[in-house]
Amino acid sequence: MKRFLIPAVALLLGAAAASAQAAPGTVLRDDKLYSQPSATASVTGSAAKGASVNILAKQGGWLRVSAGKSTGWIRLLSVRAGAGGLGGAGLGDVVGAATTKSDPSRVVAVAGLRGLNDEDLKQAKFNADELARLDAWVVTATQARSFASQSGLAAVNVPALPKPAANAKSKPAQPSSWESNE
């Protein structure tokens, strides 16, 4: 049971191309569709909250989707993967999961796999030996910087994001999903 189709599509086809492969998605907030993965591109249509779309490709913070007659790029965070609309658990259903692309190298059987539960955690007894293992892997700031630069990573100035409540002021017409999607 593997990785969802979107990244697989992105990997296989790269940014631009759409293909016969498509994954279902649900629109989380009213948003525009653009001709290119950029808010400065021309608007080709719009998608309403709750609408079903087909996800055709992914590039950075954008998904190429088809919604009814329109096709275009929509912000990644305006859509969630999986069919089934906004109702219910909001998770992929069994059918949706069946459409995920399998990656044989990472197959994990879902059936019968049990996760952690409350009791496991409540009953847990302090394990000093495991805790001590962590110390062996401690990394200094200098080592972390060196590790980063090996892959060409450099610190970037990115301002903090505001709380959505403040942001919602700019769109008084609709309640934000922040509040309504309890």
Add this chain to the structure above:
Amino acid sequence: MRAKLIAVTILLVAFSSVASGFDLGKLLEKQVNQELNKNKKTPATDQAPATAQSAAAPQPAANQKIDVKQLGFALFGDYSPEEENRIGKQIAGNLLGAVPLVRDDKLQAYVNQVGNWVALQSGRKETTWHFGVLDTEDINAFAAPGGYVFVTKGLYRRLNNEAELAGVLGHEIAHVTQKHHLKVLKHSSLIGVLGQAASNKAKSSDQVVQNLIGNGAEIMARGLDKDAEFEADRIGMVYAARAGYTPWGLPDVLQDLAGLPAKDGRTSLLYKTHPLPADRLAALGEAVDGRLDAVQGKDVADRFYRIR
């Protein structure tokens, strides 16, 4: 909430008694019992708490039977990095008692390198960060105060590149920097700590810490409130972006989880303690909007460490 108000009221009484030099332990015990019994009949008024915080703030005399300073900091004070670490260490050790670390030094070293690089962007000082991959197919990640961060093997397996790992670790690092768990502990343990103090068992500070934490890794099963999770998403995404990664790593992971079947046993604890992925994506969408459009970042897929 009501319980907290009462506890604060009790504390107010308690601290004033310290100042006048009574036997705090006895008095606390009496007060706690009184207040607890009283509460069964009459609800607390809303008046006390506003003044209680400020009234309790001055440090009481240190030479009392019970370590009042400990008690005070446990309830109101700001924890020092050492104190945070002590609490986190206890929680982390308990969690590791439930699920051990993956026996793969390369994996663990890799995660610690990525984690420390992301954590450097938080600006938090005086912290020794400890990262670990837990040997379970459960899909989850955990943080404990003082810089302990864990991701399960089940979640790690689903990641496709370093940016996604950075996003997940960024979320957990944000829980540490925002002290989310400490806030929960303070909230939930007011009565407990007081009770412990009243029965005069809290002679050692370790017991205060233990009492604060509860049994095992209970706090991990209890989880945080939704706002804390949404905040950690926002901050974690920014930490990853500041580290030079694409900001979309965390959203990509959430998209992946959104596509999993609802009844997957590996995510039951995750969804017990976290909002659903769709809600997290929607909340992030409101916060991010076009703000990260100009941010270019790397996926770093090539050196991403794959579990065999």
